[in-house]
Amino acid sequence: MSDPDLTRLRSMLAELASQGRSALLPALHAAQRLYGWLSEPVATEVGRALGVPLADLHGVIDFYAMFYRRPVGKTVVRVCGAPVCALAGADSVADALCRHLNTRPDEISSDGEFTVEHAPCLGLCDQPPALLVGESALGRAAPEQAADICARSRRRAVSFVGGDMRSLTVNCGDGQPTSLTEYRDRGGYAGLRKALTMTPQAVLAEVKASGLVGRGGAAFPTGIKWEGAAKAQGQPRYIVCNADESEPGTFKDRILMEEDPHRTIEGMIIAAYAIGASRGYIYVRGEFPCAFKVMGEAVEEARQAGALGKTIFGAGLDFDIEMRLGAGAYICGEETALLESIEGKRGFPRIKPPFPATHGLFGKPTVINNVETFCNVPLILERGAAEYRKIGTEKSPGPKLFCVSGQIQRPGLYEMPFGVALRHLLFDLAGGPNPGRKLQAVLMGGAAGAFAIEKDLDVLLSFEQLSAAGLPLGSGAVMVFDDTADMREVLRRTAHFFADESCGKCYPCQLGTVRQYEILDRVASGHAVSGDRERLLDVGGTMIDASLCGLGQTAATAVLSGMKVWPELFEAGGKGRRAKGKEQSANSKEQE
């Protein structure tokens, strides 16, 4: 292999060098765009330019699934392997692509053009099976379209956006980004203008009074988070937007970013004003190149219009935003792992406490919130906390986005006030199961969620009601499975996802996710052995009790929930993969 010409790399690195290690992910992305993969000479050059020890650099490259230390095809075709896409035939699409290209997964096609890979959830759960062809996302892929897919002659469908209300999603649904002008014409940046007439303390008080809690899954009160950072010692302070949406079954942040990017930016600016932050980052997952591009363009647009930069809107506020693109690591959705990733490190979650509010990015006070959380902020300022609280319930105020996917008639993004019934969402809005099919289960909250079944359908979708029913709200994923779905296969896929995405830091998750997958693989193929049920309970319980971060602590929740709902599926000597179709209906009756 001849040495690559490093001239272009060197000039690119010269621009990034002053940022040091925190420019590592951008530098690796740029290097990979130049050379297709990260060879030893290229990696050496990057490490030297940014002052990163070469062994550490190797560790970073290896951590992120979308960085390659081996040559790959010019275009990497990623096929989603999450449960919803799997049910819709993702594997046969991957097979057809490999046949068409006369190659095998992870290998390079003979013309050097393509590599086909399996990917974790691609956030297109409303149009499965999903693909990412280079930087183009594609939904509803079919095996017979292999040639078209490789020729990129197919375009992605627009995600359906609906619901009982449209405030967060008022500008979403047409598949197009809302420009700054359009956003302003429709009342955008009014929340920020109002905030700038108030004191930062009053803005903070308003957000606290709104009762807004984080929409990324952990549901921590946003105002309290902000207050912690506002009171913390240390400068500069940072606002970080967690746009690493990766929970299988979740695609709300993708739509918010792709179709209404300024709402997130406005929320971040208001947060910056409230806590006295001068710098911000938006960290978008690597599998969302389109959202990354749209957000980046919107940031530039906002800068040109004086909404970012020095003396924003003529007020005494200086704040600017930098974009960061992830590189394939679900764990980076964990807030401290995300901060590590911005700092140019492996995405290992940190020990908490201390929390990011006091010791966040680069050790400084940091507010890190999810995209949807930031999108609520302009609404709160514009309407006032009291008015905002009229939406939803007493304990769960505000609107919530639900990502409905799976075997249901109208999958899509639904904006609802907290407190409506799950049945209303699934049947009145999303149309219920497909004709002739019956609902078997709903996985609430994503891969890290739990199953709702028929008896749970009248549960009201609010934190307090769901919690009483033992169901998580999580990130708002609502994955529907009808009576044709083999739930053992769904759990096997879920377990595979966690085994793939564990960062490897703490033992319970590093070891437990793989042991859990191995057992579920046996269960799914009908080869469970004596004691597998107890093994799953011990492994799951240990991951929940003893793991270091939220990934490990929730990597068994869907499995344990499934074991409660369908205990018969986990017995040794089970019947194997349940057949599809008629036999399936017969089987499902046993569960009623």
Added chain:
Amino acid sequence: MPDVKLTIDGEPVAVPTGTTILKAAEHLGRSIPTICYHDHCTANGLCRICVVEVSGVGPLVPACLTPVNEGMKVTTASARAERSRRTILEMLASAVDLSEAPEIQKFIGEYRAQGARFPEAQRREYPVLDDNPMYIRDYSKCILCWRCVQVCAADAQFTYAINFTGRGFETGIGTFFDKPMPETTCVFCGQCVGVCPTGALKPKRESLLEQGLRPDEIIEATRGGGNRRGKPR
């Protein structure tokens, strides 16, 4: 520093602010099991074998990292903690060669962990790396305690010759593009070998002695022509 009063397994104790639960328990003569923890390395709470139950706190907490609080009630051997410890030990035994890890074997006995609990389990197995005259690397025995990486970096030597490879279960310890140690920044200080608890890193001479070589043969094989990076290739 004022003392903090707490109880551990019902027994009262007062320790200085900032003391960890692990050290407070030691103060009472109680030993909480640890695997990754080392007195002279930054604690990272990796192995979670030291998890204990604290009244009013939902998840178990790692004793090696958690500072004591006034009035804290710690239970060191609750059923949940014991289940986690036993399962972690069983999973570790299912993945790693623990034949030269006497401390972990002792815990396996104490917690009645079944070394063969997980049938058909994927193990982490790698060829032994013997690329320098100072030490061998047998990563089939590596439990990922991070101590070697830490002493090679900011915990001691600031050499940064080794770091992590892979991710998740497939995490390993390695060099830049898997280069042999003599081609890295390694200064052969031996500190990584000193902190390794499982024999994954072992002095080359010890390894040769175990293979039955005579002392003179060992010296000949490891002298490296007066150059500790080994004979020129």
